[in-house]
Amino acid sequence: MSFGANTPPFATEETYLHATDRGRDEALTTLLCVNIANECYGLPTENIGEIIKLTDITEVPRLPVFVLGVMSVRGAIIPVVDLRDRVGLGRSAPGRATRVVIVQHGAQRFGLQVEGVVGLERFRASAIEPAPAIFGVARGGAERYIGGLGRSIDSPDRIVMFLDIQPLLDIQGELDRHRKLRAHPEPHT
């Protein structure tokens, strides 16, 4: 008995999954799921460099509060954002499960502090729903960062909120807003 040239000798997990999905002929999205305030958020994987344990973060004054400060990762200085604070759930308290997800965004790397890493999970494109407008009311504008909702193939009981990196890391924009506030606190005077 011989295998065809294109057939791998053993069925790996990949080929197995591929085989089971093939029938449905559907695109899959893989996200890194992280834990924030006991909820599950999904981060796009393409920009993620590494996940590291929390080390000392140096506070940088006069930044928006969601920026915890800077940390040194192998000689480079990178800003760290508290994801919990950023999505409007208040500052997180570092614990044993706390991790920093390093993402590349534009010309710069950022650290995203999360309260735990759940793992990589796959989502069917058809099963992604838009974020309900209720977030805008409940979270003071957090809907800007949430691109949608979905249930993963791997653990269908859990709802995962998909995060948009772009508005999440717009620190300069946030700084500009701050500065304007600082410079003209009361525009009519």
Next chain:
Amino acid sequence: MSTQDRAREEFLAEAQENVELLSRDLVRLDEGRALGRFDPEVLNEAFRAVHSLKGLSGLFGMSRMGELSHHLETLLDGLRLGRAALTPETLDLLFESVAAFHQLIRAAASDSADDAAGLGDLADLAARLDRAGTAVPAPTEDVLAGYAIEPELLSVLTEYEEHRLRQSVTEGRQLYLVKATFSIESLDSGLRDVKATLQPLGETLAFLPGADAASPTDLDLDILFASLQRMSDITEALAERRCRVVAIPRVGAPPPVKSSAPGLRASALRVELDAEEPLEASLRSVAQTVRVDIRKLDSLMNLVGELGNVRAGLDEVLDVLRQQRTALPVARTMHREMRALERKLDELQAGVLDIRMVPLGQVFDKLSRVVRKLSRDAGKEIRLVISGGDTELDKLIVEELSDPLMHVIRNAIDHGIESPAVRGAKAKPETGTVTVLAEQRGSHVVIEISDDGAGLDEERLLEKAIERGVLGAAEAEALTSREIHNLIFLPGLSTKGVADQISGRGVGMDVVKTNIARLSGIIDVTSERGQGTHFSIQLPVTLAIIQALVVRVAGRTYCIPLNSVLESLRLGMDEVTTLSRREVMTLRGQTLPLVRVERFFELSTERSPPRRCFVVVVGLAQHRLGLIVDELIGQEDIVVKALGPALDGTPGIAGATELGGKRTVLVLDVAAMVEEAMATRTEAA
């Protein structure tokens, strides 16, 4: 970066170097001309630089640069062959070409047509170059007729050699033939030795093949030599060489020495055998140097900094080892090794820093060009005295320094030095003097620029300041002379009423101040009415690794660049007083505004303000400010790293650095803090 881009960058850098070389040579020629001295070798060097430029331009398809080089080369060739005369007008033309080259290089670098727009008259410049090159001086009688020179000898001379020969005779020098014998194996070194021996005595005009040597391993050369020295002196100098000196006899009376051509000082002459043959070699780099992108040095510097962190980590391990009795012998050995590592690291750091250093002379050369032009434009006679051109500074600083320096000098010429008539009336020498002096003092370089002009007009400065609303009349009363002089660094306070070339461009001394401050430098001015003005610019030697003062504020650690720290002292809270809602203290009779770092940064803290703390007095440009901190920890060498684009422009923070133990510590941006403190002060006032 693509290979093409890199090649292009290489080309631009090399072209720039050649233009600068040319410019330096022209300055030397100009100086020589003023002193009645002429060094043919300088002209040769200029010619070679232009020739290289021409080759380079051809290679890279820079047709306009090639065209200009060609015309310039023709003129310079004419000059070295005596077909054209080196008049002040010709020199002006040459300097103009240098400016055109600079513009062409800039245009090529920016790839824009705009920069080249001002070059429409390139053809005109070329035509004028050609005219200057063909302005044949009046034909002179054949001076060589007075010498019994064999026709065969004359026939083998190149045009240049023959020109130098005629020139030497015209200037009344005696001609000699040095008949030298060299062993073929050591021909190169032998020739070099003889050249070096002859150099101080006169000018070597040509090397000619001699009679057949007596031995097959020897080679005879006749050296045609012109000198004011007596034959016996030359013979004596060559006593240790296998040389025989023969004077070429004069026929009849010696030709009269032209008074217009003062005798050349023998020592001013340099002789080089290959003066005529650089044509093929010119595309090869002349010096033993490597051109390196400064960013590569930056990353190397970063590595050195990180090695320093590793060392600090090892130090901590050593401390742990020392705690354990059984490990003591190991700890001792490790301590020894660590010391060696430390020394080598220091050397490595010094080495990398050294690579970045370039002499200030590069900027000073440009200054002499500007002074020459400006003084003529202004109708003033000005002597520029420069010293300390070999003082070295970080390449990046030197680059940034040329504009501010240029501006200070322009200012001295335009506003400082009076016209010759006014100077005459004041019993001052008609020629004004601008002195530029550089020297290294510790980890700083100080550049002093003085003029012997009119000095600053205090009344006018005050008037202007009040007119512009910078000062209240009452405030103006209280200012000391020194404070008044420093008003010139405020925007819009030029002392001259009329808009001239400079103020028309909207550039003022405030820009100079800002530029110097950006380099972590300090500029100060003192002036004496009628006697002149004196600027002092203090700069750090490098920005790559800086020394920093480590301080603690509200439980946080910060680094303050030491180059902006003037002093630090203990402060009792009772020494702080409040002046119009701003905290100040009195330091040696002067009022020093204070800033509490924790308030500046709005740091949250639970501790109650300490009763005793420290003041770090920082100076930036002419401003002084006291930063109140809790504790002084010590000094460290640090490599400042940017916070990156996302946090760029965080007010008051220049960057971050890693201190021992991998702690990330912020570095304060003293310039921004001073600026902000001053801004709030004016707002409050």
